[in-house]
Structures are given as C-alpha cells and as structure tokens.
Amino acid sequence: ASIVPRSILRSINDNNADHPDVALDLNVANFDSVLKETQATYAIVEFFANWCPACRNYKLHYEKVARLFNGPEAVHPGIILMTRVDCALKVLLLCFLDISFLSGGSVLRETISSGKVGDVGPTTFLLIEHEKKCRKVDFSSFTTLSHQLNGAWLASTHDVAKLEHQSDATLPLLVLSAVNGLHIIFWVGGQSGLKLPTSYGLDDKKYENGHLESNVSDAGQIVHAVYDVEEATSTAFDIILEHKMIKSETRASLIKFLQLLVAHHPSKRCRKGSAELLVNFDELLPPDIWSAKRQEFIIVNGKGALKNFQICGKEVPRGNWVDSQSGYAFSNQVIAAALWNFIANSLLGTTFFDLFFVDLHFVVSSSKVVFGKEGGYGYDLGYGSVSDSGCGLWVLLHSLSVRVEDGESHIAFTAVCEFIHSFFICEECRQHFYEMCSSVSTPFNKTRDFVLWLWSAHNKVNERLMKEESSLGTGDPKFPKFIWPSKQLCPSCFLARSRIDWDRDEVFKFLASYYGKMLLSTHKGHELLGDGGTERVVLAEDLAASINAVVVPLGAALAIAIASCAFGALACFWRSRQKYKKLHHMHTLKNI
Numbered sequence: 001a002s003i004v005p006r007s008i009l010r011s012i013n014d015n016n017a018d019h020p021d022v023a024l025d026l027n028v029a030n031f032d033s034v035l036k037e038t039q040a041t042y043a044i045v046e047f048f049a050n051w052c053p054a055c056r057n058y059k060l061h062y063e064k065v066a067r068l069f070n071g072p073e074a075v076h077p078g079i080i081l082m083t084r085v086d087c088a089l090k091v092l093l094l095c096f097l098d099i100s101f102l103s104g105g106s107v108l109r110e111t112i113s114s115g116k117v118g119d120v121g122p123t124t125f126l127l128i129e130h131e132k133k134c135r136k137v138d139f140s141s142f143t144t145l146s147h148q149l150n151g152a153w154l155a156s157t158h159d160v161a162k163l164e165h166q167s168d169a170t171l172p173l174l175v176l177s178a179v180n181g182l183h184i185i186f187w188v189g190g191q192s193g194l195k196l197p198t199s200y201g202l203d204d205k206k207y208e209n210g211h212l213e214s215n216v217s218d219a220g221q222i223v224h225a226v227y228d229v230e231e232a233t234s235t236a237f238d239i240i241l242e243h244k245m246i247k248s249e250t251r252a253s254l255i256k257f258l259q260l261l262v263a264h265h266p267s268k269r270c271r272k273g274s275a276e277l278l279v280n281f282d283e284l285l286p287p288d289i290w291s292a293k294r295q296e297f298i299i300v301n302g303k304g305a306l307k308n309f310q311i312c313g314k315e316v317p318r319g320n321w322v323d324s325q326s327g328y329a330f331s332n333q334v335i336a337a338a339l340w341n342f343i344a345n346s347l348l349g350t351t352f353f354d355l356f357f358v359d360l361h362f363v364v365s366s367s368k369v370v371f372g373k374e375g376g377y378g379y380d381l382g383y384g385s386v387s388d389s390g391c392g393l394w395v396l397l398h399s400l401s402v403r404v405e406d407g408e409s410h411i412a413f414t415a416v417c418e419f420i421h422s423f424f425i426c427e428e429c430r431q432h433f434y435e436m437c438s439s440v441s442t443p444f445n446k447t448r449d450f451v452l453w454l455w456s457a458h459n460k461v462n463e464r465l466m467k468e469e470s471s472l473g474t475g476d477p478k479f480p481k482f483i484w485p486s487k488q489l490c491p492s493c494f495l496a497r498s499r500i501d502w503d504r505d506e507v508f509k510f511l512a513s514y515y516g517k518m519l520l521s522t523h524k525g526h527e528l529l530g531d532g533g534t535e536r537v538v539l540a541e542d543l544a545a546s547i548n549a550v551v552v553p554l555g556a557a558l559a560i561a562i563a564s565c566a567f568g569a570l571a572c573f574w575r576s577r578q579k580y581k582k583l584h585h586m587h588t589l590k591n592i
C-alpha cells in the first residue's frame, strides 16, 4: 500500500477505466518486498517526477509496454515486472540491491544523507531496517538523476550479469529512463546477457488456444507452453507435499516419474531441480515417513527442509497460467460446487461433489486469482490437485512422450500411468486414466506408439468432457472441448475430408514437432535430430550447461550428465547410488 498521496496526474489516469495503469508503483514501503517477491525474472524500474511534462507524456508509452508484461491482459506474463518510482515524492528512500551498478550511481550516493528526513512517517522503520543498503534520493536529486538517465541506458549487459550473481540479489534490476516504448522493447530484446526468451513488439497479441486459428510457428506461443509446463510441474510437486501423498505405496511412482523428468523434461531448470531431488531423495524423504504427521515434520524440518524446495527453480511457480483454463472451467457452477464442498468438508467432513477436492487449507493458501483468457479472472481453487493445471500437465506428458527413446517408451508409459494414479486427487480423472492405462496389453516398443496412445487418451478425455459439458451445461462456451488437433492446426492429420479418420503417421509427425521441436525452438543449447520423421531433442549440452548455472550437488550433476545419455541409465545410476548410500550408512554404523 502506498504510504504517500498519489499525484493528481496519477489519480486522473487511474480513473481511466478503459486503460487502468498496470505498471506497479514502487515506493519506500514496498520497493524491496515487491522486487523480492515478484515471480518475474526481471524488473524494469522507471524513475520519473510527477511534475515533469516529458515524464507525463512518456507515461503513455511506458504503460503500453507495461501492458505486454503486467496485468491480466499481459501478452508475455511472468517475465518482466514493469514498475515505476515517483522521484518527486517528498522523501524517497530507495533500497537498491546494490546501487553501485548504476553508472550514475555516484549521483545517487552523493544525495542527501542526513538532516533532511522530513515527513518520513512510517518509513523510519524501513530506514533502520535497511540502513546499510538504502540510499536516499530526494526531490532535488531528481533533476540530476533525470539528466544522467535521459536517453542513456544505465545497465549494460555486463552489469546485469554481475547483478545476477550477487548473493542477495533476487533479480537483476534494469533501469532506464524516458525515451519511448519501442526503445524499451528493442533494448530488452537486445540484451543477450538476459535469458529472455524472445524479442517483443508492441503489436504482440495474446496467444489463444490451439483450437482457434493458431500459428504453430510462433515461437512465443511455444515459450508460453514451456511456462505452463514449468508451472504444472512445480504446482504438482507442491501439492504432493502439501497433501503428504508420498506413502510407501506411492514412493516408487514418484521416483520413476522424477527419473523421467530428469531425463526428458522440456525445461532445463525443472530437469535440474528433479535431479537434485532424486539424488537426495533418501535424505530428503527418508523411508520411515509414512505417517502424515511424520511426513509433515520431515517436510518442514528435515534435511534440506523440503518445503522450501522448488523443483523448477525459485522463479516457479509464478502463480499464473498462460495457455490454460486452469484445471476445470471457471464457471460459476464450478466455483459454487467447490465452495459447497469446502463448507461440507468443514462442517460435515464430507464432500458433495466428487470431482472437486477442496479443503480449508486449499481455499486459504492455494486459491489464487489466475488470468483467464480474454483477461477475465477465474479462481483456481486447487481442486484439480495435480490436475490443478490439467492443461500444463497434459502438455508436460505430451512433451515427455515425444522425447523418450523407442527403448524407453514402455517404462515411460508406466511411469506416467503410475504417477497419475498415485498423485491425481481428482478421483474420477485418476480412475478413468488408469482404466485407459490398464487396457494396454502389449508393451510399447516404439516412441510412436506411446505418443499416439497418449494423444488418443487425451482425446478420449476431451470427448468425455465434451459430452458431460453439453449435457450438464457446465462448459465454457468460449472454450469448448474438442477433438485435437483441429483441421486448421494440422490439415495433413486428416484423411480425405473425414473429421475423425486420422492419418496416424501425420499425427505422430505433428505431435513430435509440436511438443518436441517447437516447444524448445527458442531454447539455446539443444540439438535437433531428424529421426525417421521424429524430431528428437538431444539434451546433453543443454543439461550440461545447467550444471554451471548454479551450484548443484555433485550427485545431481552426475545424475544430469547421465540423464543426458538415457533415461534407463539414470534409473540404473539412481539405484546404484541408493545402494551405495545404504552400504555407506551401514559401514558408518558398524564403525560407531
């Protein structure tokens, strides 16, 4: 909450209902916390003065850019947090991560440091709290500041890279000044030191669902899919922990699935996190934790305190989905049903609607406002559990399926089936999926068979939901379920004119490309191999690169390296490591 009155200019603009401001106002009270807590990887801070006419004109440009990244209509959400600081506020205390990275830093450092505290009010506390890190900037310094900043980029690629490695830096801070919107976009897109996935344009459009007219060659769209997959992975893992679902009978399923993730997850950071978890599995989740109480204790207090572990890195989950209706449709009926369940759960310990799993904890801790398509809001009540992001989870499963080798296809299939069976809270989904798994009588020995099986299973779910939604009237008319892919998306997937007669070779080619090559087309460090029509992603270089990015335990690094050879090899490595640990443990005990 702002502790200072907003300028008149701001109030007028804020009341513009058509274009409410989306750039975040930072001030002394929220500067540090907003930048620390944001899920975005980068932040841009605009320094301006509310009395400055050039700044006022510039605001329109800045807001245009901010709308690409911030708010419910964001085309590229979760990447850059667009913020601003009104330097003309009476007394402004800015807590920079490290002010010296500014080439104009000396100006800031020289600004008033004593005797002009003025009407600080509640900020006094912050001044004390961040005494060492804070610098004061006041009204008089802004003129100099703006002079220094105008037209010149203050943070070079080099500076940004340096910032990333600072121990207390939660994110690099890029500082620019008033030029125009396009300059910002070009500048951001041109920062090769930043791991930004794509370049941006003011005309960028929000990506709509695959069944709508879709341009599959749009790399940005695929990058979005990677975000959803990361979000799904991270959410699934959180839910598994939150609900203490790791039991003696589900432990092996989790390990198998983690092995699959380490070897074939499309996101490098998820692979790395899964490897860390896998290699340290026995320490993090010792085999004796099967009571919920003990599990809770271990997760919170155990070695490495698993509750703080983020499987896809600290930026994920971001709390929003790019290309998903988030679990089930955001219909009022769904929310009503979930709330009924919540009430029923609290009062009677029972559930009215089988499909939805809601408990008090979920409603309080996991409910989040998610960005619906068309900018609408929906409440994600977490009732889908691992399917919290059914959409992201499907995309993850498909993208895993196209990455496995022929020889791994059946083991990967089993890993997926067991994982869904063990960790999907939605009973109906779980059962239905399990039935489809059980109906497979001959083991898969080709990637193609597994890929097509998963595609067909997903379509069976789509078909079932289509029927349910039309009979119950619960579907969202804007996002109807449909048999996928559509003709627009893959014309060659259809034989002749028939809607349901598939050319399975073409479907496989399409899926391999859509979930394989396309998903990673903008990621560096991977190599694409043509494999008889299959696009297979070779991860070795990509994975190896991740070892250097952040310090990972040696074991994890090894696991990553081995994972790049084959999923099967990893399973083998993992087993031998666990065996070694056991022997080592016994040896230690003996010595004691």
Ligand SMILES: Cc1cc2nc3c(=O)[nH]c(=O)nc-3n(C[C@H](O)[C@H](O)[C@H](O)COP(=O)(O)OP(=O)(O)OC[C@H]3O[C@@H](n4cnc5c(N)ncnc54)[C@H](O)[C@@H]3O)c2cc1C
Residues within 6 Å of the ligand: 209, 210, 211, 323, 324, 325, 326, 327, 328, 329, 387, 389, 390, 391, 392, 393, 394, 395, 398, 420, 428, 429, 430, 432, 433, 454, 455, 456, 457, 458, 459, 461, 462, 465, 479, 481, 483, 484, 485
């Ligand atoms: C394993 C599993 C089982 C589920 N079972 C149920 C259930 O029984 N009942 C229920 O209500 N919900 C179930 N769900 C959730 C449901 O399937 C959807 O995930 C959810 O309704 C969100 O739908 P969506 O329209 O965002 O796209 P989703 O159906 O989640 O699909 C995500 C994306 O995948 C692509 N896609 C769609 N179909 C296919 C396909 N056949 N092959 C490859 N790609 C495709 C599209 O680009 C789509 O946008 C299940 C989810 C999972 C992961």
